[in-house]
Amino acid sequence: MTEDAPKSLQDARAFIAGYIETPLPAVRMALSAAFGHVLAEDIVASVFLPRFDNAAMDGFAIRSGDIGPDGAAVLRIAQTITAGEATVPELRAGEAARITTGAPVPPGADRIVVQEAAAVDGDTVRLLVQAGARPHIRHVGEDVSRGDTLLRAGMRIGPAQMALLTALGLRSVLVAPRPKVAVLSTGDELVENPGALAAGQIFDTNRPMLSHMLLAAGAEVTDLGIARDDPEAILARLVEAAADHDLLLSSGGASVGFADHLTKIVARRGFLEFWKLDMRPGKPIGFGDIDDCPILLLPGNPLAAAVGFALVGRAILARLEGRPANDGGFLRLPVDRPLARPVGRIDVRLGRFRFDPQGGATTVEPLPHAGSAGLRFLALADVMILLQPGEAEIGAGELVDILPVWQGFAG
Ligand SMILES: Nc1nc2c(c(=O)[nH]1)N[C@H]1C(S)=C(S)[C@@H](COP(=O)(O)OP(=O)(O)OC[C@H]3O[C@@H](n4cnc5c(N)ncnc54)[C@H](O)[C@@H]3O)O[C@H]1N2
C-alpha cells in the first residue's frame, strides 16, 4: 500500500473510478440475450414510432368536415379496419370506418369518434361528437422521431429498454459483457449447507449472499467454494481464478488476526491498493490485484461483507460495465427518529421504508443495530443508511443517504 491509499469510503470509490479506467471490451449480442446488460453504444432511432397513424380508441374513423354544427354526423359505414390490417382504402366524404385501437387510420380520416358516442343502424352510424373531444389518433413519430438519441451508452437494458429496442426493430446491440466474478469464502469454521455442523462450526452464509447480490447486480458468478485458513490454498484458488475472471471477491480473513491471510496474500502476489476504511461495519475492506485481476477483500462478518459489497463491490462492477462508479450519488430520505451521529467514521445502519398511511412522505425507520455478525435485521431491511460523521445529533425528519440492500440491475 502507498502512503496516500484511500482511507474514506468516498476516496475509495473515487479511487476505483480511476483504477478501472476502461470497461470490459464490448460485445455485439442478439437483443433477446441482452437483458440485464449495459449498453456500450448510444441508441439512435432509425425509425419513427408509431410507424403509422393509428387509432387510439375503438370507434369510428371519420372526416371532421362531416360533423354538423350540432356535433352530429350520420355516416355510411364503408369499411371495417382491425389492428394488423395491411391496406386501407381512402375514406371519402360521408363515410365512416369502423376501427379498433391500434388499427391504421384510413387516408382522409382525421379523427376517431369513440363507439360509446355512436348508434349503429344497419350500415349507417349516427355519431355525436362532444365539443372539445380529442381526435384520438396516434400520429407517426409522436413518441419517437428518426434520429432521436433514445438511450445512452452506460444504461442498463431492463424490461422497458427491452421494449423500446424491440419496437425499433433492433436485432442486436453492443453491450458490456457481464463481469465474471469469482467468489471465495475463507475460514476453517465454515461448512457448506447442506452439511453437518461439528462443534464450533457455522454454515457459510456469505457465499450464497454475495453470489446473489452479484447476480442481482448483473454479474456472472463462479463459485470457488470454501478455502481453509491456509495461505497457500487460498492463493492457489485465487491465482487460478484470476486468469479468467474480471473480479475476485473473497470474504473472511481480511482483518488483523493471526489467521487472517488475505491482505498478506495480495500484497505478496500482487498489490494491495487500500485496506481499512473509516466506516463501520465494513472497516477491514481491502482492494488490490492478483495477477492483474482486481480483488475485493470483504470482511467475514456477514453484515460487513454485505455493506462492503454494496458500497465498494457495486462501484467496481459499474466501472467494469462502463458506468460511473457513483451513479449520481445516493438516494436520500428522511429518517423517522433521531439518531446519534458517528464520530470520525461513517456508520452504516439498516433501515426499513415506512409508508405513511395518511399519504405523507415515506420515511426510513432504522432497525436495531445488533453488530456486524448479525443476519436477522439484514433480512428485514430495505436499505442501508449511511450516517456521515459530525457533531450534532441527526434529527427526526433529517435526510440521510440510503442505498438498497438488494439491488436488481440498478448500479
Ligand atoms: N483485534 C482486532 N480484531 C478485529 C478487528 C480489528 O480491527 N482488530 N476488526 C474486526 C472487524 S471490524 C471485523 S469486520 C472482523 C473481520 O474479520 P475478518 O475479515 O478477518 O473475518 P474472519 O475473522 O474470518 O471472520 C469474522 C467473523 O465472520 C464469520 N464468517 C467468516 N466468513 C463467513 C462466512 N462465509 N459466512 C458466515 N460467517 C462468516 C466468522 O466466523 C467470524 O465470526 O474482524 C474483527 N476483528
Ligand code: MOO
Ligand atoms: O467492519 Mo466490522 O463488521 O465493523 O465489525
